[in-house]
Amino acid sequence: MLNVRRCAALLAVALALLAMGCVSGPQQQQSAGNCADKSKKTGPVKIGFSMDTLKEERWQRDKELVEQRAKEVGAQLDVQVANGSDDVQIKQAENLLTEGVDVLIVAPHNGVVAASIVESAKRQCVPVISYDRLIMRSDVDLYVSHQVTKIGEMQAQYALDHAPKGNYVLIGGSRTDNNAVLLRQGQMNILKPAVDRGDIKIVSDQYAKEWLPSEALRIMEDALTQSNDNIQAVVASNDGTAGGAIQALGPLATKVVVTGQDAQLDAVQRIVEGRQSMTIYKPIKPLADSAVDAAMKLARGEKVEAKDKVNNEKIDVPAILQEPIVVDKNNVMQTIIKDGYHKMEDVYKNVPKDQWPKQQQ
Numbered sequence: 272m273l274n275v276r277r278c279a280a281l282l283a284v285a286l287a288l289l290a291m292g293c294v295s296g297p298q299q300q301q302s303a304g305n306c307a308d309k310s311k312k313t314g315p316v317k318i319g320f321s322m323d324t325l326k327e328e329r330w331q332r333d334k335e336l337v338e339q340r341a342k343e344v345g346a347q348l349d350v351q352v353a354n355g356s357d358d359v360q361i362k363q364a365e366n367l368l369t370e371g372v373d374v375l376i377v378a379p380h381n382g383v384v385a386a387s388i389v390e391s392a393k394r395q396c397v398p399v400i401s402y403d404r405l406i407m408r409s410d411v412d413l414y415v416s417h418q419v420t421k422i423g424e425m426q427a428q429y430a431l432d433h434a435p436k437g438n439y440v441l442i443g444g445s446r447t448d449n450n451a452v453l454l455r456q457g458q459m460n461i462l463k464p465a466v467d468r469g470d471i472k473i474v475s476d477q478y479a480k481e482w483l484p485s486e487a488l489r490i491m492e493d494a495l496t497q498s499n500d501n502i503q504a505v506v507a508s509n510d511g512t513a514g515g516a517i518q519a520l521g522p523l524a525t526k527v528v529v530t531g532q533d534a535q536l537d538a539v540q541r542i543v544e545g546r547q548s549m550t551i552y553k554p555i556k557p558l559a560d561s562a563v564d565a566a567m568k569l570a571r572g573e574k575v576e577a578k579d580k581v582n583n584e585k586i587d588v589p590a591i592l593q594e595p596i597v598v599d600k601n602n603v604m605q606t607i608i609k610d611g612y613h614k615m616e617d618v619y620k621n622v623p624k625d626q627w628p629k630q631q632q
Contacts, residue, residue, distance in 0.1 A: 306396035312373055316570040318563065319367030320350045321360055321388070323380035323404075327482075327511060329533045329555065330378075333403070336559035337376070344567055355481060357384045364388040368395055373570035376562050378402040382449040382583075385409075398569040402562055405449045407583045412569055414581050414590040415562045417553045419450050422595050423457020423508070426530040429549050429597060430504040431461060434528045436470050437503025440494045442487050442512045443478040451478060454508045454532075462506070474498050479512050487515030495519060504528040510538035513547055534598060534607055539618050542600050549599040552606055561591050604628050 318341060325331050334350060341348035349367060353360035360380050367375060368391060375392050377399060379385035386409035392399045398412040405414055430439070441458065444451035465471045475494035479486035487507060494502060505520075505527060507513035513531035517524045524546045531538050531550040541547035565575045577589035598606050608615050619627050 319372035423454035427461035484515035487512035491519035
């Protein structure tokens with residue numbers, strides 16, 4: 272009877288913690304007792320950071336800023352990059368676990384396949400943080416990202432505000448990336464009513480394999496052929512796909528609304544030149560800092576405040592979601608340049624100097 276009462280008390284405490292939006296790691300196994308010693312970690316924390324890719328500029332920033340924050344908090348960090356391969360990422364994650372990391376941060380290539388990484392980590396009582404992209408159908412401990420569905424809504428709303436009628440092309444990211452799916456959901460939240468009213472017509476809705484600009488180029492060329500160059504807006508899900516679409520548009524790019532995401536330097540340059548309409552600026556430092564800070568707490572069995580939750584088709588994952596910002600030529604100075612994300616001379620290097628805005632004091 273005592274054991275029954277004890278279990279009931281423990282269950283009540285666990286439910287209370289969940290209600291408060293807190294998570295302590297490892298989330299699923301800690302109550303079993305076999306992870307109790309792990310949660311009392313003292314001394315330097317070893318963090319493994321498993322990354323899908325560094326091919327985009329933004330991921331290079333993520334790596335640098337995670338490394339910087341780990342150094343600031345005295346953590347030992349091992350970064351492994353899978354270069355777009357699920358098999359390589361799984362093997363690298365297994366190696367990190369074998370080396371004895373206390374916590375894993377994973378930016379998955381494929382959110383479904385990466386569930387096996389979480390399973391392996393759980394067997395070793397290692398908490399897992401899903402970074403930027405959600406790991407699906409798993410008992411992942413925490414999700415740190417930006418408000419992905421909202422980003423899709425912001426892209427579509429910008430397009431609709433600037434091209435309220437006409438033909439639209441939608442270019443998504445990789446189908447293996449859950450973020451690409453969430454972005455499309457957000458975009459359609461805004462666009463579907465306009466489609467139903469007959470204000471806009473979606474003439475092409477496709478996903479670009481691996482987020483490749485070359486895929487976006489092909490999709491855009493096909494759409495231009497099918498529509499006889501009659502396109503008013505391209506809702507491209509990131510700056511890479513926007514770049515591919517703009518290459519296909521050629522001189523038409525200055526007359527077509529083209530969205531993006533990530534505030535890559537080449538995209539911001541296109542914006543001030545008038546060849547890309549907007550991007551979504553996602554400050555990376557708060558994301559990187561929150562991941563490392565949460566990793567330190569999870570490794571030591573401490574609570575992490577996570578006010579949001581995102582369902583991954585298995586559980587409602589505690590989430591820390593950062594706020595994205597719409598950037599176009601009107602607020603580049605007040606956002607990207609002011610924050611030091613890009614330098615003014617780099618952003619405006621293709622613009623005659625007498626057309627540069629005055630530097631904000």
